[in-house]
Amino acid sequence: MKLYADSTPRFAIQLALDALLVGWVVLWIWVGTTVHDGTMELAGPGERTAASATSLSESMGDAGRYLEDVPLVGDGIASPFEQASDASTALADAGEATVRAVERLAFWLGVSIAVIPILVVGSRYLPGRVRFVREASAAQRYVDGPADLELFALRAMAHQPLHVLSRVTDDPVGAWRRGDGDVIDRLARLELAEHGLQPPAGVR
Numbered sequence: 001m002k003l004y005a006d007s008t009p010r011f012a013i014q015l016a017l018d019a020l021l022v023g024w025v026v027l028w029i030w031v032g033t034t035v036h037d038g039t040m041e042l043a044g045p046g047e048r049t050a051a052s053a054t055s056l057s058e059s060m061g062d063a064g065r066y067l068e069d070v071p072l073v074g075d076g077i078a079s080p081f082e083q084a085s086d087a088s089t090a091l092a093d094a095g096e097a098t099v100r101a102v103e104r105l106a107f108w109l110g111v112s113i114a115v116i117p118i119l120v121v122g123s124r125y126l127p128g129r130v131r132f133v134r135e136a137s138a139a140q141r142y143v144d145g146p147a148d149l150e151l152f153a154l155r156a157m158a159h160q161p162l163h164v165l166s167r168v169t170d171d172p173v174g175a176w177r178r179g180d181g182d183v184i185d186r187l188a189r190l191e192l193a194e195h196g197l198q199p200p201a202g203v204r
Contacts, residue, residue, distance in 0.1 A: 005196025
């Protein structure tokens with residue numbers, strides 16, 4: 001697999017853009033994590049409410065069970081404490097529900113803030129990058145020697161704009177059929193440059 005071009009300028013540009021993409025991804029993951037952590041602070045009151053209500057419910061329940069043992073009036077005295085224990089339990093459940101809601105909000109908010117900018121940039125940059133890697137890797141398999149220049153010269157005549165071909169020769173097809181080495185070399189270099197490749201070994 002060929003990830004980068006052989007030519008120094010294009011290689012430097014590709015490397016810089018890849019580094020910028022990685023930096024962009026890291027930046028937005030950090031932003032998303034920061035937003036998540038900041039949103040989770042909203043769960044603090046719910047957590048404290050749930051903890052306090054749970055403690056109060058346990059205390060009221062213990063007091064009610066203790067007063068039930070009082071002769072004659074135990075049931076009547078214990079009833080308010082049992083009701084207070086039930087109310088505290090409901091309050092604790094509400095606090096825990098608030099915490100769970102804040103956790104879901106923090107998760108999806110953090111993910112959305114991180115993923116959306118990454119996808120916007122990645123969807124624009126990565127298709128071209130993947131296309132270069134695929135085409136350059138395939139073309140590299142054919143760059144074995146001077147004879148392969150004819151293949152790339154032929155592809156240049158099929159792919160390069162006419163005004164580009166005219167700068168090489170007025171008759172590219174005729175030159176290719178005659179085996180004009182200079183024209184074939186120049187045409188092949190046009191196509192090789194498109195794939196970020198250098199000419200085969202042994203070719204100046």
